[in-house]
Amino acid sequence: MTIYEKTYNNLKQIEETVIVIIQELETAKVSKKDVSKINILLTKIDVCKRAFNDK
Numbered sequence: 001m002t003i004y005e006k007t008y009n010n011l012k013q014i015e016e017t018v019i020v021i022i023q024e025l026e027t028a029k030v031s032k033k034d035v036s037k038i039n040i041l042l043t044k045i046d047v048c049k050r051a052f053n054d055k
Contacts, residue, residue, distance in 0.1 A: 008052040015045045 018041050025035050 004052045008049055011045055011049045011052065015042060015049070018042055018045065 018038065022035055022038055022042075025038065
């Protein structure tokens with residue numbers, strides 16, 4: 001497994017963790033404004049995943 005594949009897989013795991021955190025925040029009825037700040041992480045992670053998946 002190359003370093004790119006390892007990085008992609010790690011990013012995928014982080015993404016899954018962030019999704020769980022967002023779901024927990026929504027369940028706890030945290031404001032949408034605060035949840036949207038964490039959604040930004042998903043966008044950044046997705047960009048990184050695409051970059052490492054293309055290698």
